[in-house]
Amino acid sequence: MKNRLKKKFTPLLLYFILFCLILLIRSLYMWKVVNLNEGHYLTINLLLDNGYKLYTDIPDNKPPLFYFINYVFYKILGNNVVYFRIIMVAFAAGTAILLYESLRLMYNKDVGLIGAIIFSITSSSPWFFNYALQTHTYCAFFVSVGLYLLILSLRDSNSNSKKLKVLLSGISFSFATLTRHTGLIVAMFFLIFILIEKQYELYEYY
Amino acid sequence: MYLSINLSVFIDKVFYTIKVKVNSNSVNWGDFIVFNKKVKFFTDIVTATLPLWILSSYAILSHPNHKIFENIIHIWFIGLTGLIIFGPVPGYHGYYYDILIPLSALAAIGLYNAYKNIKYKINKNRTCIVTSLIIITLVGLLPSYVSLIKNTYNPDIVSGINDFRIIIELSDFVKSYTSHNDKIFVWEKDNPKIGPYIYVFSGRVPPVPFTFLFPYASEENLNRVIKGLEEYNVPYVIIISSGKSVFNQKILDEYIMLHYIKVKDFGKIKTYKWLPDQKVEVYKRYTIDMSQNILKSNQVSLSIAKSPNTSILYALTSSQDNSTEILVKFNEPGWLSLLYRFRSPLDLSHQMYVLELPIKIYGEGLNTNKNILLHIDLVDSEKHWKRVTITFKDDTIFVPLTKGLFGSGIDYQSIKEIHIAIETLHNDNITLRITVKKPKIMKISI
Numbered sequence: 001m002k003n004r005l006k007k008k009f010t011p012l013l014l015y016f017i018l019f020c021l022i023l024l025i026r027s028l029y030m031w032k033v034v035n036l037n038e039g040h041y042l043t044i045n046l047l048l049d050n051g052y053k054l055y056t057d058i059p060d061n062k063p064p065l066f067y068f069i070n071y072v073f074y075k076i077l078g079n080n081v082v083y084f085r086i087i088m089v090a091f092a093a094g095t096a097i098l099l100y101e102s103l104r105l106m107y108n109k110d111v112g113l114i115g116a117i118i119f120s121i122t123s124s125s126p127w128f129f130n131y132a133l134q135t136h137t138y139c140a141f142f143v144s145v146g147l148y149l150l151i152l153s154l155r156d157s158n159s160n161s162k163k164l165k166v167l168l169s170g171i172s173f174s175f176a177t178l179t180r181h182t183g184l185i186v187a188m189f190f191l192i193f194i195l196i197e198k199q200y201e202l203y204e205y206y
Numbered sequence: 207m208y209l210s211i212n213l214s215v216f217i218d219k220v221f222y223t224i225k226v227k228v229n230s231n232s233v234n235w236g237d238f239i240v241f242n243k244k245v246k247f248f249t250d251i252v253t254a255t256l257p258l259w260i261l262s263s264y265a266i267l268s269h270p271n272h273k274i275f276e277n278i279i280h281i282w283f284i285g286l287t288g289l290i291i292f293g294p295v296p297g298y299h300g301y302y303y304d305i306l307i308p309l310s311a312l313a314a315i316g317l318y319n320a321y322k323n324i325k326y327k328i329n330k331n332r333t334c335i336v337t338s339l340i341i342i343t344l345v346g347l348l349p350s351y352v353s354l355i356k357n358t359y360n361p362d363i364v365s366g367i368n369d370f371r372i373i374i375e376l377s378d379f380v381k382s383y384t385s386h387n388d389k390i391f392v393w394e395k396d397n398p399k400i401g402p403y404i405y406v407f408s409g410r411v412p413p414v415p416f417t418f419l420f421p422y423a424s425e426e427n428l429n430r431v432i433k434g435l436e437e438y439n440v441p442y443v444i445i446i447s448s449g450k451s452v453f454n455q456k457i458l459d460e461y462i463m464l465h466y467i468k469v470k471d472f473g474k475i476k477t478y479k480w481l482p483d484q485k486v487e488v489y490k491r492y493t494i495d496m497s498q499n500i501l502k503s504n505q506v507s508l509s510i511a512k513s514p515n516t517s518i519l520y521a522l523t524s525s526q527d528n529s530t531e532i533l534v535k536f537n538e539p540g541w542l543s544l545l546y547r548f549r550s551p552l553d554l555s556h557q558m559y560v561l562e563l564p565i566k567i568y569g570e571g572l573n574t575n576k577n578i579l580l581h582i583d584l585v586d587s588e589k590h591w592k593r594v595t596i597t598f599k600d601d602t603i604f605v606p607l608t609k610g611l612f613g614s615g616i617d618y619q620s621i622k623e624i625h626i627a628i629e630t631l632h633n634d635n636i637t638l639r640i641t642v643k644k645p646k647i648m649k650i651s652i
Contacts, residue, residue, distance in 0.1 A: 031370065032370075033370060033373070033399070033400055033403065035399060036398045036399050036401075036402065036418060038402075038403075039400065039401065039402030039403040039404075039405070039406055039417070039418075040402045040417045040418060042402070042403075042405075042406040043402040043405040043406055043411070043412075043417040044417060046405060046406070046409070046411050047411055047412075047415050047417070050411050052415040057415045058415045058417075059415070059416065079406055079409070081370070081403070081406065081407075095307065099307060099310060099311065102311070103311055103314060103315075107315065107318070108318075110318055111314050111315055111318045112314070114313075114314035114317050114318060115310050115311050115313070115314030115315075116310075118258065118310040118313050118314055118317075119306060119307065119310035122258065122306055122309075122310065123303065123306055128302060128303045128306075130303050134303070136303035136304060137303075139304070140303065140304070140306065140307055143307060144307055147307070180304075182304045185304075
């Protein structure tokens with residue numbers, strides 16, 4: 001029972017620690033005006049609310065899921081710059097914890113922890129502008145979800161649940177592409193994974 | 207040296223494949239992707255994450271028999287880095303974020319392997335790994351923090367601001383003088399950065415769905431903006447400019463200068479208020495009647511301005527005699543001004559002209575003759591001006607527009623504006639009803 005609780009709450013506690021770490025680093029410059037993108041995306045929320053149509057009226061080129069997620073947050077929390085910056089922290093911490101879980105499964109806890117800390121620090125560099133609202137943060141999060149599910153599926157012996165995990169992972173990678181164009185590169189990554197996984201079957205087939 | 211890549215066409219093509227037509231707001235990005243900038247970008251990002259690159263390389267080299275996972279992230283890492291650095295995007299550090307997951311994973315593996323190897327040689331405890339991790343990442347990121355501190359103490363040249371205070375102050379100003387349904391237009395002439403934040407903080411949207419305008423925006427897009435300004439009677443235009451823009455934006459510039467008047471500066475940000483020459487929102491007992499016209503004329507346009515503590519309760523135009531009735535409340539000594547702007551400059555150098563201004567002021571218990579001043583300014587096309595101040599007479603005023611009365615110092619061949627200011631010196635709260643008929647300027651032959 002104690003072990004089960006520990007297993008459940010360790011990731012949550014780690015998530016909280018990583019969230020605080022990222023927030024602490026970003027608080028150095030979080031309250032400053034960033035580049036054009038953040039204001040631009042938040043204004044798009046206002047325009048969508050005023051009945052303008054995405055792509056046809058509003059000349060922007062990011063994939064639709066990105067605007068959809070923003071719009072949902074806008075509807076819940078309002079068009080507040082600070083809230084959106086904290087959402088970015090939450091997503092970055094989510095990515096870090098999923099990276100930890102992935103590396104833990106592949107290697108060990110230490111590698112996972114180092115990876116998560118490196119990601120938390122580097123993703124908070126002011127050069128990447130990702131303390132403000134950007135497509136990268138959502139995209140990286142969905143990629144990390146897909147990656148985690150994919151690694152889980154590698155370790156799964158039950159073929160049905162393995163298939164389900166691969167399917168969910170594919171959906172997550174598609175979400176990554178629907179939030180940012182460069183998520184497309186993940187499609188290549190996914191294809192290579194399937195080819196490597198199925199190499200013996202393909203060999204037998206040909 | 208320029209790379210000839212047209213990103214807008216590229217984007218249009220991408221979206222064409224999913225059957226969505228995109229109206230690109232840009233002209234030709236290719237001209238703005240400078241090769242040197244790409245080189246600088248590459249150097250920046252490599253310097254920033256050099257320790258991670260070294261650790262990643264160590265991870266790859268220390269595992270001769272790669273696992274599937276490693277193979278995949280190598281491909282991802284190399285493919286995405288190549289796409290970012292050599293792909294059709296301008297140098298922008300944010301793109302590097304896309305490879306942070308595989309880079310962090312590889313760096314973690316590299317660091318762990320390095321630690322394991324060192325551990326056999328020198329018997330150190332676990333704090334070694336944590337210390338080296340912090341040092342390595344911080345050293346790598348040091349240049350970016352140095353650049354951040356440099357930027358903080360050297361505010362942006364274009365906007366003159368680096369935090370939200372001025373934007374919030376400006377947005378509050380716009381919010382207090384516009385209704386929720388009003389639209390505003392923010393024009394950042396040089397390098398769009400802070401403009402969209404004004405929409406966000408004020409909660410007002412632009413008249414056309416452009417959140418910003420590229421400095422090299424096409425004439426078609428500039429005309430769309432002008433059409434939007436006309437269509438929605440946009441009451442406030444905010445201009446952010448260093449005055450050094452090399453791009454030709456004359457059409458929009460001229461339109462704003464003709465139809466708007468500067469009301470307030472917030473640092474380097476200038477706020478312009480609409481000159482209501484065609485239609486105006488008439489505030490009558492705090493309700494808005496869009497159908498009323500304040501003054502209609504082909505030769506002259508009128509705008510009303512006031513001192514900060516003065517409130518205009520309503521301004522109403524009678525369509526019969528073309529007079530304007532303004533109910534104004536002065537909370538302390540203040541002024542109300544009427545600006546008449548001529549569509550074509552007036553030449554006062556050869557002929558003698560007289561301004562006929564039928565103006566009546568009513569105020570309970572008020573000795574208008576003593577406490578109200580009338581300032582009349584002649585403004586030439588270079589914005590030089592000369593003033594004449596007279597004590598108000600509750601009647602039609604005739605003012606000869608001559609050099610003899612106003613004095614030299616302005617170009618009488620190109621008079622562009624006549625500015626009439628009513629100033630009260632009362633310390634108490636007073637409410638005045640001012641009725642102004644359309645002014646006449648009569649030529650007098652000698």
